Amino acid sequence: MAQLGTVAPRTFDEADADALDLTPVRTYWQLARRRFLRNRLAVVGLVVLAMLIVASLVIPAMTGDAWRTALLAKVNAPPEVGVNADGSLAFAPLGYSDIGQNVLARLAKATGTSLSIGFAAVVIIVGLGVSIGSVAGYFGGWVDNVLMRFVDIVLSLPGLFIILALVSFWGGGSIWVIIVAIGITSWTLAARLVRAEFLRLREVDYVHAARALGASPFRIMLRHMLPPAMAPIIVAATLGVADSVVIEAALSFLGFGISQPEASLGNMLTEARTYFFRNPMLVVWPGLVLVAIVMSASFLGDGLRDALDPRQR
Amino acid sequence: MAGYVARRLLQAVPILIGVAVISFSLIYLAPGDPIDRFRTPTIRPEQLQGLIRLYGLDKPLPEQFWSWLTTYVQVWRPEAWGYSFLDGQPVLFKIADRLPATLLLGASALALTVVVAIPLGILAAVRQYSVADRLISSLATIGYAIPSFLLGLYLLFFGGVVLGWFPLFGMESFGREGDPLDIGWHLVLPVTSLAVQQIAGWSRYVRAAMLEVLHQDFVRTAHAKGLPARRVTFKHALRNALIPVITLIGLTIPSLLAGAAITEAIFTWPGVGLMGVDAVAQRDYPVVLAFVMIGGIGVVLGNLLADVAYAVADPRIKLG
Numbered sequence: 001m002a003q004l005g006t007v008a009p010r011t012f013d014e015a016d017a018d019a020l021d022l023t024p025v026r027t028y029w030q031l032a033r034r035r036f037l038r039n040r041l042a043v044v045g046l047v048v049l050a051m052l053i054v055a056s057l058v059i060p061a062m063t064g065d066a067w068r069t070a071l072l073a074k075v076n077a078p079p080e081v082g083v084n085a086d087g088s089l090a091f092a093p094l095g096y097s098d099i100g101q102n103v104l105a106r107l108a109k110a111t112g113t114s115l116s117i118g119f120a121a122v123v124i125i126v127g128l129g130v131s132i133g134s135v136a137g138y139f140g141g142w143v144d145n146v147l148m149r150f151v152d153i154v155l156s157l158p159g160l161f162i163i164l165a166l167v168s169f170w171g172g173g174s175i176w177v178i179i180v181a182i183g184i185t186s187w188t189l190a191a192r193l194v195r196a197e198f199l200r201l202r203e204v205d206y207v208h209a210a211r212a213l214g215a216s217p218f219r220i221m222l223r224h225m226l227p228p229a230m231a232p233i234i235v236a237a238t239l240g241v242a243d244s245v246v247i248e249a250a251l252s253f254l255g256f257g258i259s260q261p262e263a264s265l266g267n268m269l270t271e272a273r274t275y276f277f278r279n280p281m282l283v284v285w286p287g288l289v290l291v292a293i294v295m296s297a298s299f300l301g302d303g304l305r306d307a308l309d310p311r312q313r
Numbered sequence: 314m315a316g317y318v319a320r321r322l323l324q325a326v327p328i329l330i331g332v333a334v335i336s337f338s339l340i341y342l343a344p345g346d347p348i349d350r351f352r353t354p355t356i357r358p359e360q361l362q363g364l365i366r367l368y369g370l371d372k373p374l375p376e377q378f379w380s381w382l383t384t385y386v387q388v389w390r391p392e393a394w395g396y397s398f399l400d401g402q403p404v405l406f407k408i409a410d411r412l413p414a415t416l417l418l419g420a421s422a423l424a425l426t427v428v429v430a431i432p433l434g435i436l437a438a439v440r441q442y443s444v445a446d447r448l449i450s451s452l453a454t455i456g457y458a459i460p461s462f463l464l465g466l467y468l469l470f471f472g473g474v475v476l477g478w479f480p481l482f483g484m485e486s487f488g489r490e491g492d493p494l495d496i497g498w499h500l501v502l503p504v505t506s507l508a509v510q511q512i513a514g515w516s517r518y519v520r521a522a523m524l525e526v527l528h529q530d531f532v533r534t535a536h537a538k539g540l541p542a543r544r545v546t547f548k549h550a551l552r553n554a555l556i557p558v559i560t561l562i563g564l565t566i567p568s569l570l571a572g573a574a575i576t577e578a579i580f581t582w583p584g585v586g587l588m589g590v591d592a593v594a595q596r597d598y599p600v601v602l603a604f605v606m607i608g609g610i611g612v613v614l615g616n617l618l619a620d621v622a623y624a625v626a627d628p629r630i631k632l633g
Contacts, residue, residue: 149327149328149331153328153331153332153335155612156329156609157335157609158567158571158604158605158609158612160572160574161571161605161608162336162339162605164593165336165593165605166339168593169339169340169343169344169593169596170343246460254578254590255594256593256594283467283470287463290460294458294459295454298454
């Protein structure tokens with residue numbers, strides 16, 4: 001028994017081990033990944049998007065030209081999965097359309113088109129947003145003023161309508177015109193987010209230090225300010241994909257975007273409209289894919305924001 | 314207040330000029346021109362030249378822009394916004410003709426949004442984490458993810474074609490022009506398709522604003538001094554929570570106006586949006602530009618309305 005005034009000898013126990021915290025030091029990205037994986041909806045969003053991308057690559061590769069070949073014998077034919085008389089694969093679990101195109105193959109091709117347009121437009125959105133936002137935020141003053149007034153002007157354009165006019169006047173149906181039209185009208189959010197981040201970062205000590213050491217503005221922006229500003233950029237990019245996909249679908253739906261034989265979620269909806277009574281499911285599938293893309297991108301965006309920037313909840 | 318509004322309107326002028334420069338050059342620099350559709354094998358060259366002179370397309374672009382801009386501000390003259398390439402009508406008259414239908418559609422959608430989203434947001438906040446809150450939040454997530462043109466298409470098929478309850482197009486039935494009941498009946502589907510996404514966004518926003526207020530000290534004090542919960546919610550908390558919501562009205566107007574173009578095209582609603590989409594298809598430049606300018610004016614006025622409404626609702630805010 002320990003007596004008063006003496007210290008009882010202690011052995012190293014579990015409580016001590018906990019207090020020592022032997023867990024390895026984790027990097028920012030490891031912590032972000034852990035936070036992201038804990039968010040179930042965000043993971044579901046990522047998985048659904050990945051599945052859609054895989055399907056849009058695999059199914060057209062499997063079925064060849066079926067997405068645009070109009071087979072007279074298969075007009076409005078019911079679903080089939082099997083082998084054709086000539087030995088080729090007949091894979092049409094969603095049946096055939098009014099002009100005998102394989103619906104599933106067409107849907108997969110359309111998903112691919114939509115997602116490619118979404119990703120390509122986001123490259124422009126992020127490129128413009130980051131360059132304009134970072135220059136405005138870093139230099140401030142009149143540069144910032146001029147650039148932000150420019151942002152105000154672009155924000156005052158009636159979004160979808162100006163894209164409609166651009167696409168129609170500058171070469172309707174061309175995928176590149178659609179991408180550029182979406183890109184040059186949708187970068188304002190990214191620019192504002194990057195500007196806000198840069199305004200904060202340029203007063204941070206290590207940026208002052210870099211400037212004192214003689215680093216050029218370009219180097220400071222690229223090496224010291226862009227990496228910590230990545231979180232809002234990644235989130236804006238994710239949401240930009242969803243927005244761009246919706247815009248493209250709306251354009252093609254109104255007949256200003258991609259048209260037959262090319263496949264797009266929007267033009268599939270327009271076509272399905274005309275033979276709604278014979279096959280109402282044709283209206284459902286492209287809509288379902290569209291909503292799936294938008295929802296998973298927004299879950300993914302929310303999850304990324306919480307994971308990458310835990311302060312901003 | 315009047316001084317502030319005047320200063321804001323003055324600041325809006327360069328923005329609107331910027332909108333004009335960008336949209337004018339994007340449209341007029343595009344390959345091809347509106348004369349293309351007259352270039353038939355039988356047209357005589359001098360007729361073509363006459364058309365080009367008539368539309369002023371022979372002048373250098375900056376001159377075209379300048380004359381366009383200077384006449385554009387003279388809205389008291391019918392020819393200020395030019396003449397439609399299609400039917401030769403003054404654009405201002407065409408717009409004045411179509412604007413009421415768009416305003417009716419937009420105002421109805423805004424009213425529906427306010428009436429549905431605010432109670433839903435309050436309910437979700439007051440009963441945070443309850444079944445009702447979860448249900449409202451899930452529905453808001455789904456509603457936000459459905460593009461309004463897709464919803465419009467589905468509503469048209471379900472309510473118009475399958476059930477046959479609602480008309481498929483237009484604003485009035487033949488022979489019942491001007492009957493408010495008939496117009497209301499035509500309004501149901503387009504208004505719903507415009508409003509659902511707004512309701513989804515608004516209800517989340519109201520919930521967040523309400524939760525923030527509910528956690529403040531004065532609400533706890535109100536509860537502590539024994540006021541009934543209803544009174545605390547509606548008298549004390551709601552009035553404060555609605556202050557940021559009021560600004561949403563101004564910010565929603567431009568998106569309703571831009572969204573109206575597609576909704577009107579789907580439901581053949583005879584408003585400016587449908588006219589704009591048709592004008593794009595027909596390369597009717599003056600009408601296209603008019604729609605872009607109306608959109609820009611809508612954004613400027615919407616933002617101004619948001620700021621003024623905020624200051625009116627919250628005496629702590631000083632406009633400066």
